[in-house]
Amino acid sequence: MTLSAQTPLDKTRVLMDLLHGCAQGQQSSFQKLYQLTSPQLFAILVRILKRRDWAEEALQDAFLSVWRNAASYTAQKGAPLTWLVSICRYRALDLLRREHREVYLESSGDEDGDAWLTEFADQSQADDFISHAEARALKRCLDELNEGQRNSLRLAYFDGCSHEEIASVLRAPLGTVKSWVRRGLQGLKHCLEAA
Amino acid sequence: MNYGNPKLRELLAGEYVLGLLRGAARRRFQRLLIEDARLCKGVVDWEGKLAAWNRNLKPLAPPDSVWRKLQVRLKADAQPREKPSGWPARRALWSGAVTLATALVLVVGVFIGRSLVTPPGAPAYVAVMSSAQGRPLWLISVYSKSRRIDMQALANNTPPAGKSYELWMLPGHGKPVAMGLMNSEGLASASLNPRIIAALVSAKGLAISIEPYGGSPTGQPTGPVVYVAPIVST
Numbered sequence: 437m438t439l440s441a442q443t444p445l446d447k448t449r450v451l452m453d454l455l456h457g458c459a460q461g462q463q464s465s466f467q468k469l470y471q472l473t474s475p476q477l478f479a480i481l482v483r484i485l486k487r488r489d490w491a492e493e494a495l496q497d498a499f500l501s502v503w504r505n506a507a508s509y510t511a512q513k514g515a516p517l518t519w520l521v522s523i524c525r526y527r528a529l530d531l532l533r534r535e536h537r538e539v540y541l542e543s544s545g546d547e548d549g550d551a552w553l554t555e556f557a558d559q560s561q562a563d564d565f566i567s568h569a570e571a572r573a574l575k576r577c578l579d580e581l582n583e584g585q586r587n588s589l590r591l592a593y594f595d596g597c598s599h600e601e602i603a604s605v606l607r608a609p610l611g612t613v614k615s616w617v618r619r620g621l622q623g624l625k626h627c628l629e630a631a
Numbered sequence: 632m633n634y635g636n637p638k639l640r641e642l643l644a645g646e647y648v649l650g651l652l653r654g655a656a657r658r659r660f661q662r663l664l665i666e667d668a669r670l671c672k673g674v675v676d677w678e679g680k681l682a683a684w685n686r687n688l689k690p691l692a693p694p695d696s697v698w699r700k701l702q703v704r705l706k707a708d709a710q711p712r713e714k715p716s717g718w719p720a721r722r723a724l725w726s727g728a729v730t731l732a733t734a735l736v737l738v739v740g741v742f743i744g745r746s747l748v749t750p751p752g753a754p755a756y757v758a759v760m761s762s763a764q765g766r767p768l769w770l771i772s773v774y775s776k777s778r779r780i781d782m783q784a785l786a787n788n789t790p791p792a793g794k795s796y797e798l799w800m801l802p803g804h805g806k807p808v809a810m811g812l813m814n815s816e817g818l819a820s821a822s823l824n825p826r827i828i829a830a831l832v833s834a835k836g837l838a839i840s841i842e843p844y845g846g847s848p849t850g851q852p853t854g855p856v857v858y859v860a861p862i863v864s865t
Contacts, residue, residue, distance in 0.1 A: 463705070466705075470698060470701070474692070474693050474697075474698075475690035475691055475692045475693070476685065476688070476690045478690075478691050478692065478693040478697075479685075479688040479689060479690050479691040480685055480688060482691060483688060491693075492693060492694065492696070492697050495693055495697055496697055496700055496701050496704065499701055500701065500704055500705070500853075503705060504843070504848075512671075512672075512675070513675060514675045514678050514679050514682075515679060515682070517682065518675075518678050518679050518682040519678075521678070521682050521685060522648075522678045522682075525650070529650040530855055531855070533653070534855055534857065567683075568686075570683040570686075571683045571684075571686040571687070573683070574680070574681075574683040574684055578684075589649065592649035592650055592651050593649050593650070593681055593684060594684075596650050598651065598653060599651060617646065617649070617651060618642050618646075621641075621642055621645040621646070621649075621677075622642070624680065625641065625645070625680070628680055
């Protein structure tokens with residue numbers, strides 16, 4: 437199946453059909469869903485877990501959970517890809533807590549820690565399910581935050597860091613990090629909803 | 632914490648999605664999600680807002696082995712009794728827990744012994760399930776004559792939203808054996824299959840995994856193993 441000519445909205449419908457198929461017990465739907473979304477989900481897991489073997493384990497667990505819980509998916513749970521991303525992320529976070537992973541973050545302390553964010557921002561990806569407009573709005577709003585706020589959110593979201601880990605990576609007091617996170621979230625919400 | 636304040640709820644939902652709520656705060660939040668549809672919506676909103684960030688990650692195809700292993704697990708899902716053991720080796724966790732739990736058996740055993748209303752003779756086996764930080768969570772006692780197992784919660788051990796804690800025996804050989812669901816608080820008792828009691832002598836220990844609500848659908852652990860403890864013969 438190729439999705440490259442379709443808009444994110446069409447792709448979202450495809451994913452909904454596939455989830456519906458999974459809920460009916462159709463393995464072919466499950467396989468298609470895996471083919472379409474696993475590269476994106478695997479990238480997220482590798483980023484957060486830093487270890488491929490863990491990411492592979494988490495991906496398996498997440499898809500097994502998708503297969504079992506497909507019937508419970510409704511639009512109330514968000515866009516299908518968001519739902520899949522969340523299942524993967526929570527699975528990865530569980531794994532991190534269980535394994536007490538030591539944090540090592542290759543680019544985290546960099547002043548241009550967000551460089552990768554802009555690097556790919558304009559690249560069009562064939563199997564991308566998220567609209568460019570949404571990604572652009574988020575980037576614009578992230579740009580409005582101060583550096584501490586933005587980096588705190590980034591380290592939590594992409595690297596699974598705790599408040600304490602963020603504090604050590606950014607060399608900032610814990611209280612400051614907690615307030616960066618909260619102000620960052622408030623600012624993001626305000627900006628995204630004003631748009 | 633004041634969950635009535637809408638602004639704070641909003642922030643907590645955001646922190647939850649970021650993965651910043653940990654331990655008891657996270658469990659409390661997950662418990663609230665069960666009953667609070669508005670809070671659920673807050674979580675879904677944040678998940679949606681932040682998901683766009685992932686657009687910047689370059690997709691990365693997983694190796695084919697992941698799909699093959701997934702197929703095996705799916706098949707096992709359809710035929711519960713033939714499920715291959717997906718039991719993960721956790722020796723490091725295990726060895727740390729052994730010494731700690733042994734020490735705690737003595738301390739907690741004395742403490743709990745007093746709180747039982749009618750002590751039904753001495754248990755044949757005891758085990759203490761502890762958190763990674765060493766906090767005792769359950770005292771598990773097996774009475775071989777009355778074929779009973781007592782699970783005394785030593786803390787408020789609420790499982791994650793929509794999940795149950797399930798107890799497993801790790802026999803000397805072979806796959807884990809289901810021993811039932813754990814209570815989140817107070818004292819719970821259940822009767823035990825004599826075969827399980829007989830196998831406890833040579834068992835490697837007990838373990839608790841997180842399972843779908845109501846317990847593992849396959850008869851084998853399907854979720855992460857969160858606690859393990861050695862069995863102490865009294």
